[in-house]
Amino acid sequence: MSEQDSNWKYADYIVTESDSIQKARAQSLELGIEPISPAMGAQAAVIAATTAAVNVVEIGTGSGVSGLWLLSPSKRSVLTTIDSEAEHQGYARQTFADARVAPNRVRLITGKSLDVLTRMNENSYDIVFVDADPTQVIENVEHGLRLARAGGTVLVPHALWKGRVADPAQRDDVTSAFRTLVQEIASSSAVVSALSPVGDGLLQITKLA
C-alpha cells in the first residue's frame, strides 16, 4: 500500500461514527448509493461547526449519511435536502428519526436539483453541500454560490473524482466537469477556496460577497 493510501485509510479509521451514521452507511452501500467517507463527514462537520452553520442545503440526500454529519455539530441547525429519488429520501427520513433529529430540523424535497434550486432563496444559506448527479456538478455549484450568503461555503465532495481529475489522460464527461470546476474556482476572485484530498477530494468554496 502506498504512503498516501495508508494516510487515507488511517484518516477514515480514526473517525468514530455514531450508530445512526453507521447504519445509514451500511444501508447506502446495500442500495448502491455512495455515501461520503467517514473522514469527509468529519471534515464537513468541522466546517459546519466553525462557520456556526444554521441553514444548510444538501443536494443529494442519499440515505442520510452526509446529512447527519452536517447536522451533528449544532442542535439549532436546519437541513434542507434535495434528492430526485423518493425511495432514497424514505431511507433518509428513517435515518434522521433513528438519530432523534427533531422533524422540524429537516426539510426533505423530492425533485431534480436544477428544478428545485431555481425556486430557492439566494444569499440565504450558510452551507450548500453538492453531492448529486456528477454530470451536473457545475450547474449545481453555480446554484450553490447563488444560494450561499456572503461568507457562506459551498462544499463539493468527490472533487478529485476517484483520482481521475489529477490525471490529464482521463477525459470522460464527469472527470472533465470536475476538472473544469476545480480550475475555475481556483482562479476566481469572488471566492476563497481550498481543495482537500480527503476521501476523493473535498472542494471548499467560501463566497466573499
Ligand SMILES: C[S@@+](CC[C@H](N)C(=O)[O-])C[C@H]1O[C@@H](n2cnc3c(N)ncnc32)[C@H](O)[C@@H]1O
Ligand atoms: C452520491 S449519492 C448522495 C450521498 C449522500 N450525500 C451521502 O453522503 O450520504 C447521490 C444522490 O443524488 C441523487 N441524485 C442524482 N441525480 C439527481 C438530480 N438530478 N437531482 C437530485 N438528486 C439527484 C441520487 O438519487 C442519490 O441519492
